[in-house]
Amino acid sequence: MHRSGLTELEVVMAVVRRGSFRGAAQELGMSATAVSNAIAGLESRLQTRLFNRTTRSVALTDAGQRFVARIGPALQEIRQASEEIHSDSGEPAGTLRLNVPNNIGALFLDELLIDYMRRYPKMRVETVSEARMIDIVAEGYDAGIRLAESVPQDMIAIPLTKDLRQRVVATPDYFARYGTPETPDDLLHHQGVGMRMSHGGIYRWELERRGERYELAVPPRFATSDLHASIRVVKAGLGIGFLPELYIQQELDGGELVSVLDEWAQPFGGLRLYYPGHRHVPPGLRALVALVRERGVYPHAPLADIMA
Incomplete structure (x- = not known):
């Protein structure tokens, strides 16, 4: 592929995550014009349209959906490999990308992520909040948060909250x-x-x-x-x-x-942090999982007490 191809693939994934060229540009620190040019250049070389564009929206074509499903996991593996090399001190370093529900608020951010970032100053954290269910691997996330009933069966799920009602x-x-x-x-x-x-x-x-x-x-x-x-x-x-x-x-x-x-009003399974069980877990995600297990479910109580 063209030598700038990896950057172009990251641009594609950012557009998918943010749902717009402008949002992708803000995430990547690029101009909207640069994002548009990167997508256009990649589409030209592939001779395939990846996105349908209107003045109000950007959506993947069928070919784009197939393309993203293949490149998402590959890009995540490349990013994890790079982060592991930079974590030679044993301290997690790099970026942790999380897909979370709307309205999760302080139950997750204040109670967990602030503590996480204080403990691991070399880690950057990105969260995207949305209601729709997505394939976190295909769209380049390290982990997601959803209700227990919505977590795919092939994922590892860690309790974040007690059962809800x-x-x-x-x-x-x-x-x-x-x-x-x-x-x-x-x-x-x-x-x-x-x-x-x-x-x-x-x-x-x-x-x-x-x-x-x-x-x-x-x-x-x-x-x-x-x-x-x-x-x-x-x-x-x-x-x-x-x-x-x-x-x-x-x-x-x-x-x-x-x-x-x-x-x-019957209780149902609470929120879960979930991630792929069949892939190598990057250091930053391992650190988050360890912190979740240490803190126990919210409202905080020893996990053994909740699961008894």
């Missing part, structure tokens, strides 16, 4: 004005605060008790893809929400929010 909650004033639901069907008569999913639809509230299941489309007065915005709207007394207990425990303990239908 969604709670039906509102303010005491909201229930005083609109009544307290006593059955799941009662929720259909309330003003919901809904979460918009990556596919564009509104999340249907999933409730279960002794094998009886409901998936409710509670009419949303407010819908958003931002979990923290949903929490603020519920706390303002403007609707009833179906929110992760882990994010609202302080409000529940203080009485600012009240939960109902608790017998219908």
Whole structure:
């Protein structure tokens, strides 16, 4: 390949990760024009269009998807080899790339990554937050974070949190004005605060008790893809929400929010750090895994206690 080909491949992967030439340029410290020229030059040599471009979006062609699926793992191996050579002191050095869910916030960044970067000053960390599920290997990430049920079976998964639970909650004033639901069907008569999913639809509230299941489309007065915005709207007394207990425990303990239908709120597997089990684990990722195991699951407790 052309001697600048490796750089061009990194540009391709950055465009895939960021979803735009401008985002890739910011990640790589290049101009948008340089990114565009790199892609155009590679496409010219391959005689294949890798991206469909409009004024508003950039998306992989079918050929581009096949190309990325092959070069992603290869580039990651090259990067890991380079980082291992530079880690001759035994201290991890290089870049750790992580794909994480939207709204993960302090549960991951403040509780884990800041500690990680303080411990390993030679490591750089890049995170990309998004709702869609991706192939972390093909798109050049070292690891990802997702709910246990979403982690691919061929991955190694390390618990980051305890099992999670969604709670039906509102303010005491909201229930005083609109009544307290006593059955799941009662929720259909309330003003919901809904979460918009990556596919564009509104999340249907999933409730279960002794094998009886409901998936409710509670009419949303407010819908958003931002979990923290949903929490603020519920706390303002403007609707009833179906929110992760882990994010609202302080409000529940203080009485600012009240939960109902608790017998219908069943726990499910929490967040997991996951990475390929069939490949060499780079030093930076090994250090992160060790830190996760050391700290235990969030809220922090010895891992042995959680798994007992």
